[in-house]
Amino acid sequence: MRxxxxxxxxxxxxxxxxxxxxxxxxxxxxxTEELNLDxxxxxxxxxxxxxxxxxxxxxxxxxxxxxxxxxxxxxEFKVYAxxxxxxxxxxxxxxxxxxxxxxxxxxxxxxxxxxELHDFIREYDGVGGFIGSKVGNTKRQINKPRPVSVDDMKAxxxxxxxxxxxxxxxxxxxxxxxxxxxxxxxxxxxIDSNESSTVRVLSGTFAEFVGSLKKLNRKTxxxxxxxxxxxxESLVDIDVSEIAPHTS
Numbered sequence: 001m002r003x004x005x006x007x008x009x010x011x012x013x014x015x016x017x018x019x020x021x022x023x024x025x026x027x028x029x030x031x032t033e034e035l036n037l038d039x040x041x042x043x044x045x046x047x048x049x050x051x052x053x054x055x056x057x058x059x060x061x062x063x064x065x066x067x068x069x070x071x072x073x074x075x076e077f078k079v080y081a082x083x084x085x086x087x088x089x090x091x092x093x094x095x096x097x098x099x100x101x102x103x104x105x106x107x108x109x110x111x112x113x114x115x116e117l118h119d120f121i122r123e124y125d126g127v128g129g130f131i132g133s134k135v136g137n138t139k140r141q142i143n144k145p146r147p148v149s150v151d152d153m154k155a156x157x158x159x160x161x162x163x164x165x166x167x168x169x170x171x172x173x174x175x176x177x178x179x180x181x182x183x184x185x186x187x188x189x190x191i192d193s194n195e196s197s198t199v200r201v202l203s204g205t206f207a208e209f210v211g212s213l214k215k216l217n218r219k220t221x222x223x224x225x226x227x228x229x230x231x232x233e234s235l236v237d238i239d240v241s242e243i244a245p246h247t248s
Contacts, residue, residue, distance in 0.1 A: 034135050035142060037115035045076070046147035047110045050121060051128035054105040057081055060126040061107040071120065077111035082156055084163045087171050093221050093239065100167075102160055106131070108153075113145060199225060200246040201238060210246050211236075 040046075052060040061081040068077055083099035090096055111117060122129055130145035148156075197213040214235060215224035221240045226233045 034144070035140060037113070037118050037142075037144070040113040040118070040145065043113070043147060045110060045112050047080075047108050047153050048113060048145050048147060049131040050107050050109055051105060051131065052107055053126055053128075054101075056126060057101050057105060057107055058083060058099050060124075063126070064107070064109075064121065064124060067124070068120075072117070075111060075117070077109065080108040080110070082108070082160045084160070084167050086167055089175070102156075102163065108148065108156075113147075118145065198246040199223070199243045201225070201243055203242050213243075216240070 050064075058081050061079050065077075065079040068075070068079070081099070082102040084102065085097050086100050087095055087097050109121065118130070121127060129143060132143050132145040134141055135144045199211060199213050201209045201211070209227055211225040211227040213223060214226050217223070222237050223240050223243055224235055224237055225243065226235050228234075
């Protein structure tokens with residue numbers, strides 16, 4: 001028997017884009033009928049792919065959604081820019097969340113397509129056109145939008161969800177590493193009404209001081225520590241990265 005050659009590995013984005021770019025079978029009686037973009041409405045609500053700037057795809061998607069809502073208030077539509085929300089911790093302790101596009105340079109539009117909507121989107125600032133195929137003849141030729149199949153859209157939604165879960169999990173693991181490396185207890189620090197946790201300050205103004213942990217704010221990453229100074233207890237807010245559990 002002749003051995004079958006192994007197919008080269010491709011990722012899901014390449015597979016989807018390859019199917020989108022395949023030329024569709026002819027369904028129209030004449031080339032003039034095929035050029036009539038109003039015939040796309042016969043397909044009903046479909047997902048279409050719009051080419052946009054790779055750097056400003058999310059921004060363009062938001063502007064298109066607002067403009068369509070104003071210009072076509074009676075038309076149902078959805079604008080989708082597949083992206084993973086990447087969360088990062090900044091040096092000042094705050095967090096930033098930025099979208100990472102899964103299809104850079106592409107956004108998805110669901111609507112009943114016709115010539116008016118096509119031209120509105122096609123001429124919108126920042127849009128490079130629709131993904132489709134050339135139709136017509138030497139007299140006249142256009143790039144006709146092609147809808148995305150239901151299976152491809154399901155794959156895109158599923159992959160976006162999985163990528164987001166992976167990103168969130170990776171961030172949580174990095175957060176745990178940061179807490180462990182800073183010397184904080186592996187388990188949650190709890191404050192007991194009868195007995196407070198004792199901590200030691202690792203750096204900063206109160207370096208090497210030992211105090212009683214009064215409060216821990218996990219959102220701001222701040223700990224309120226009580227120090228006995230000159231016979232009186234003083235409360236000080238300190239970054240959790242600067243304290244560690246104290247063992248006598």
